[in-house]
Amino acid sequence: MTDTSPSSQTGAGFDWTSDAYRERLRKRRRSELLLRMAGLVSISLAIGFLMLMLGSLATTGYKAFTQTHVTIDVRLDPALVDAEDVAGSNWRRVMQAAVAEMFPGLEDRALRDVRAILSDGATFMVRDRVVADPTLIGSVLTIRVPVSDPFDQLNKGTVDRNTPEANRRVSDAQIAAFDQLVAAGRISTPFNWALFTSADSRFPELAGLKGAFVGTGYLLLVCFAIALPVGIGAAIYLEEFAPKNRISDLIEVNINNLAAVPSVVFGLLALAVFLNWFGLMRGSPLVGGLTLALMSLPTIIIATRASLKAVPPSIREAALGIGASRQQVVFHHVLPLAMPGIMTGTIIAMAQAIGETAPLLLIGMNAFITAAPSTPFESATTLPTQIFIWADSPERGFVSRTSAAILVLLTILVMMNALAIWLRRRFERRW
Amino acid sequence: MKSFQITASVLALAAIAPMAEARDQIRIVGSSTVFPYTQAVAEEFANQGGAAPVVESTGTGGGMQIFCAGVGADHPDITGASRAMKKSEYELCVQNGVTDITEAMIGYDGLAIAISRANETDWDLTLEQVYKALAAKVPVDGQLVDNPYKKWSDIDAALPDTPILAYGPPPTSGTRDAFVELAMHVGCAATDYAKALKEANADDYKKFVEEDCSRMRQDGPFVEAGENDNLIVQRLEADPNAVGIFGYSFLYENLDKLKDVKINGVEANIDTIASFEYPISRPLFIYVKNAHRGVIPGLNEFLATYASEDALGKGGYLEERGLVVLSDEALAAVQDALTKGVNMAAPQK
Numbered sequence: 001m002t003d004t005s006p007s008s009q010t011g012a013g014f015d016w017t018s019d020a021y022r023e024r025l026r027k028r029r030r031s032e033l034l035l036r037m038a039g040l041v042s043i044s045l046a047i048g049f050l051m052l053m054l055g056s057l058a059t060t061g062y063k064a065f066t067q068t069h070v071t072i073d074v075r076l077d078p079a080l081v082d083a084e085d086v087a088g089s090n091w092r093r094v095m096q097a098a099v100a101e102m103f104p105g106l107e108d109r110a111l112r113d114v115r116a117i118l119s120d121g122a123t124f125m126v127r128d129r130v131v132a133d134p135t136l137i138g139s140v141l142t143i144r145v146p147v148s149d150p151f152d153q154l155n156k157g158t159v160d161r162n163t164p165e166a167n168r169r170v171s172d173a174q175i176a177a178f179d180q181l182v183a184a185g186r187i188s189t190p191f192n193w194a195l196f197t198s199a200d201s202r203f204p205e206l207a208g209l210k211g212a213f214v215g216t217g218y219l220l221l222v223c224f225a226i227a228l229p230v231g232i233g234a235a236i237y238l239e240e241f242a243p244k245n246r247i248s249d250l251i252e253v254n255i256n257n258l259a260a261v262p263s264v265v266f267g268l269l270a271l272a273v274f275l276n277w278f279g280l281m282r283g284s285p286l287v288g289g290l291t292l293a294l295m296s297l298p299t300i301i302i303a304t305r306a307s308l309k310a311v312p313p314s315i316r317e318a319a320l321g322i323g324a325s326r327q328q329v330v331f332h333h334v335l336p337l338a339m340p341g342i343m344t345g346t347i348i349a350m351a352q353a354i355g356e357t358a359p360l361l362l363i364g365m366n367a368f369i370t371a372a373p374s375t376p377f378e379s380a381t382t383l384p385t386q387i388f389i390w391a392d393s394p395e396r397g398f399v400s401r402t403s404a405a406i407l408v409l410l411t412i413l414v415m416m417n418a419l420a421i422w423l424r425r426r427f428e429r430r431w
Numbered sequence: 432m433k434s435f436q437i438t439a440s441v442l443a444l445a446a447i448a449p450m451a452e453a454r455d456q457i458r459i460v461g462s463s464t465v466f467p468y469t470q471a472v473a474e475e476f477a478n479q480g481g482a483a484p485v486v487e488s489t490g491t492g493g494g495m496q497i498f499c500a501g502v503g504a505d506h507p508d509i510t511g512a513s514r515a516m517k518k519s520e521y522e523l524c525v526q527n528g529v530t531d532i533t534e535a536m537i538g539y540d541g542l543a544i545a546i547s548r549a550n551e552t553d554w555d556l557t558l559e560q561v562y563k564a565l566a567a568k569v570p571v572d573g574q575l576v577d578n579p580y581k582k583w584s585d586i587d588a589a590l591p592d593t594p595i596l597a598y599g600p601p602p603t604s605g606t607r608d609a610f611v612e613l614a615m616h617v618g619c620a621a622t623d624y625a626k627a628l629k630e631a632n633a634d635d636y637k638k639f640v641e642e643d644c645s646r647m648r649q650d651g652p653f654v655e656a657g658e659n660d661n662l663i664v665q666r667l668e669a670d671p672n673a674v675g676i677f678g679y680s681f682l683y684e685n686l687d688k689l690k691d692v693k694i695n696g697v698e699a700n701i702d703t704i705a706s707f708e709y710p711i712s713r714p715l716f717i718y719v720k721n722a723h724r725g726v727i728p729g730l731n732e733f734l735a736t737y738a739s740e741d742a743l744g745k746g747g748y749l750e751e752r753g754l755v756v757l758s759d760e761a762l763a764a765v766q767d768a769l770t771k772g773v774n775m776a777a778p779q780k
Contacts, residue, residue, distance in 0.1 A: 087480065120748075124478050159687065167548070168687045199483075202470045202752075279505050281454070283485065364487050368470045369456075371483035379456065379485040392488075392659050394467070394684040394753075399661070 057410075061403030067146050067192035067205055068155040070117065070181055074098040074126050074141045081130065081137050091127045103177060114177045119146040121206040144188070146205040149397035151178055155189065158396065169396075195404060199372045200386065204397025207390070209405060214372040215285050215365070215380030216354060222289025222376055223296060223353050228346055230293075231300030232335075238301070239308040240330050259298035266295050267359025275363060283364035283379035291359050296349035303345020307338040340427035347420040351413050357384040383409045455728050457484040458507040461494030462605045464540055464678050465511030465715050468749050469737075475748065476736045481729045491605035498718065499524035508723045508730055512716045513540065513605035518778045525777075531721035534775035535765045537743060539755040541679035541704035542610055542711040544597075544692040549671035552591050554692040558710060560586050561694075562618030564595045565653050567646035570624030578648045595652040598663045599676040602655075609713045610676055611645050614694075617710065619644030664689065679704060680753030704755040712755065721772045731770075738769040 015021060074094060082089045099115045100106070106114060122145035129143060130136050146152070150169040153159045155178075165172050181187050198208030234255075242248045270291035274280045280287050311334050319329045360366070366385040373380040381389065383405065390402040459469055466488040477483040489497060491512045498510035499520060506529075516534065524532060544561070546554060563586045568575050583590035600607040619625055619640060629636040647653045656663045656675070663675040664685050674692060679699060682691055691699045694710050703709035717737070724730055741747050743762055750756050757765065767773070 163687050166686075167690075169684075202467065202474050282458070282505075283487065364489075367485045367487035368466070368473065369483050369485050370474050370477045379458070389488075391661060392463075394660070394681045396684060 057403045057406055060400050061407050063156050064195060064400040064404035065192050066189045067194060068152040069144045069188050069190060070147050071142060071144045071186045072098055074143060076130060076137050076139060076141055078138050083134060083137055086131050086134055087127060091123045095123050110173060113171060113174050117147050117151050117178055119148045119205045120203055149204045149395055152205055153396050154178065199370055200368060201370060204395050204401055207401060209386060209408065211369055211372040212381050212383045212386035216382045218285035218376040219288045219382055220350055222286055223292045224350060226290065226293035227296045227300055231297050232304050232342060235301045235304035235308060236330055239305050255298050255301055259302060263295055263356055264358040266291050267362035270359060271362050281377055281379065283367050285376040285380050287363050288360050288365050291363060292353040292356055296353050299349040300346055304342045307341025308334060311337045340423055344420045344424045347416055351416040355384055355413060357388060360385050454504050456482050457727060457730055457733050459484055459486045459509040460489045460497050460507045461511030462491040462513040463488040464513040464605060467680060467752055468754050469511055471748055471752055472737045472742055476733050481732060484733060495520040499527055499529055501527045502529055502722045508720050508727055510718050512718060513713065514608055515716060516718060516778055518780050521778050529720055531774045533719040533721055533768055533772055535717050535769050536714050537717055538715055538757055539704055539712050540715050541699050541709055541755065542676060543679045543682040543699045544674055544676055545667060545682045545689040546674045546692055547667045547671040548688060548690050555696055556692055557695055558614055558618035559621040562615050565597055565647055566615060567648045568643050570622055573624065575643060593672045596673040597652060597676060598654050598656040598666055598673060606678060613711045613713060616640055616644050683753045701755055721774060724772055734769045738766040
């Protein structure tokens, strides 16, 4: 070890105390400091942008995770509810009577204004409850139903009570009636389960992601079922069997290029081939899954080849040495060892597919449907296209629901990536 | 390899899926302006027990392309339009065997020019001023020149001394077509230059209206904001001097943040749009493929729901959504056409 005190450093043929040396040292230290600072600034910028995005999503989106409800008493008068044809009874009249009972002394016009506090879906909720249990007829049903979007916004403070009456969606009389309900303890703000259990609706208070969840699920199933076997097959052939020549080089270059093709191109391809030529159902998860399978194939092939390559040649040679055929080598030894890497690559490809929007818009997966699809052959939406539809809706409630849906999508993506990391940590073998 | 068995069976399932199967859902495409209204009817129909229809917003022109592509379960049953079907589109339909079409005008839509409530001026423009602010070429001293106006006060000293900045729909949008036709063309025709040209040479005048009056300026003050009208609303909030152009329903939903710019002294509201007192209003249509009636289950019932008084009538749920409803006689005619499936005549232009 060199003694660092300046007095003893003059002997080694180098002047450690000279001004020129100190100047150089200062310069080197300064440039290192600059590099560090630049790195720090870049990282904090990146984190800052991420925080900004998450922060703006969270501040607008958190409101959508609760929904204002009102508890109402509905008198199921046998004169109004026909026991023979429960579903076909005049449920609007039943609801009108229920509201009139809650606000006695109001006349027609004012009553209609107050009725607007209840969501349009309330009528159908009461109907469905009675259809499921006709013995309720004749009793008083106490049921908690959502309030309509303007009042949900009022309760959450998005609508300012101080704006002049003409400029807001809710009138002074309606606010008074709403406050009366608050005072009576009928208003509650529970967790918004409808966001996860209902399909799309034109009323924000009733709209949910169920259709998008089911659509995305079917789409991933189709995508996975097609892309995984084809991708693994292609990778095995290229890695284990294909002779190394110009043609296989060309294929390799093309696969790498295919991974960089913009997704909208796949959408146009799907529009021309799957819809116009094969005549598959427009907007169905089947078509969406086929399209995204084309898109994820290169990713899966590249990931699979990399993990096949990582299996040491000694394993192949040992297996061949004791008389295994090449097919046995691949399926008994190489593929099982490469599986964790393949699954990681596949999950990352699926996570990409979940967030894909552009090709799905071209094949009509952005339709408005109030029911979740029951098979992959029916039209459906996916999470990103549902976000697209909500972002374009005029009602105020969809602003927060759009952000909430994005948060849900991001959560799913983070979970899938975490699964990929966990799989890799758990099963990966280093040689 | 269990996963291989699963994938194999799913593959087999995909292979035997019937190619052009019959469907039990109604399919609707078309204008983004008609979309919210059709959405409302579709939801009502589903709530009454029908199979939930599939409603897709493709724009008027895109909807016509898909609608006219043929007859059969692969093709949609209904398309919405924020303008009447063009002659060329009708010919495309006929060429592909779609000959029996019912045309139904469902109501009117106003185009609002809106500005943030933070802007304190009480705005009132004439269409001529709108044209001068937003057109690519305008007449100045008898010459057609590139639009020189940068501020509203350049057009008329009485207008505010703020830069012209308008967010509007892109050319693919039916809203843009309607705005050009209803606002720009009218404003253009009101200029002295156009009047003089009309007297001098009718052909030149026609060409002038079709070309020069239809082009929006590209030098900055007019910004194409994409099909997302919520985006325009957000930009207007951020910049109190900017105006936005969109369907009346977006203004209606955001009246606490935005106010409308009066046109010729007339405010945009449901009454003035229905009476055509407000000059920028247009009819909305749906087109029905009559060959699908009785073939696609529920189509007739859906159309009956659409035509019902609860939907299209005064106080109906479409009016609540911002549709400006038809007069009683016009409504009766539309209900008749929709329920009986009256075929439309070929459009003239």
